[in-house]
Amino acid sequence: MDIHEFIENFAAQFDDTDAALFTAETNFKQLDEWSSLTALSIIAMVDDEYDVIIKGNDILSSDTIQDLFNIVEKQQ
C-alpha cells in the first residue's frame, strides 16, 4: 500500500477542502468539511480500493490520515 495514493483517495471524498491540506499528518476530523457522510464515504472508498472493511470505530480512533492508513494496511 502506498501512503501517497491513500491520501489522494482520501482527499477525493472531499469537495471544498484545499487538496494541499491533505498530508499523512492531517487531523482529518478537524476539517470544516468533515461530516458523518464523509466518514461513510471513507469506509466505502477503503472497501472499494483496498478490499478492506473498516468500521466507524476505526475512524473514531484515528486522528491522522496516517493512523487510518496503518489500520487499513494491517488488515490487508
Add this chain to the structure above:
Amino acid sequence: MDTTYNPFSLMGKTVLVTGASSGIGRETAITCSRMGARVVVTARDQERLQDCFNQLNADVEGHLQFSADLTNEDDVKQLVSSLPSLDGAVLCAGNSTTLPLQFGSREKFDEMFDINFFAPVELLRLMYKKKLLVKGASVVLIASIGGTHSFMPGNGVYGASKAALNSVMKYAAREYASRRVRVNSICPGMVDTPLIHRGTITEEQLAEDAKRYPLGRYGRPEDVANGAVYLLSDAASWLTGHDLVIDGGFSI
C-alpha cells in the same frame, strides 16, 4: 372485560416467518406463537433457527422449521414444496447496508436487491401460485421507512430495495384480493437488532441518532412483531395494500 373476546388472536392460524433466526423475524415468530399461531420458521443459520424454534410457545402443537437461503433457487423450491397451507406469512429476511450512492455499484445494488426484494417477491409469488395461501390469508412484508418515508444519506441502496418491495406489495394487494388474500407491509424506523450493530455506524452515532426519534428511542423487535400480529389477525380483515409506519414518530 370479556376475556374470551380477542380479535387479535392468531389461534388456529398457521403462519410462516422468514428471517426467524434473529431480530424482527425471531421476535415475530415467538410473538405469533404466543398469540396462538402454529408457526413455520425459516432462516439460513440452522443453529440460531433451532434456538428460535425452542422459544416458540409449546402450548401450540405442530410448529415447523426449515433452514433455507432464500436467495438460493433450489432452497426456495425445497422450502415451498415442504410448506403446509398458510393463513399468514411474515417475510422478514433481509439485510442492510450503509453506503453513499456514489459507491452504489450494480454489484452492491444486486446484493441488496437479491435478499431484500427478489427473495421475498419470489417466495410470495410461489406461495400464491401454488395456492399455499388459503382464502383470507394475510401476508406481511417487512419493508422500511427508508426509500418511501425517509431518505437519509447513505441509505439509498437499502432504501431503494425496500421501496421496490413496497411497490410490489401494493400490486399484490390488488391482484391477490380476488382470492381474499391481503398483502400489507410494515415500515419500521431504526430497530435495535444485531443488523444495526455491525460497526459501520459507531455506537456513539447510533445513540445520538436515537435521540432524533420523537418517542425518544429506537424501535424494539416487539414493536414490529405486534404490528405484524395485527396485520395477520382477523382484526385487520378489511386492510390491504397498506404500509404501516412504526417509527416512533421519526417520519412525521
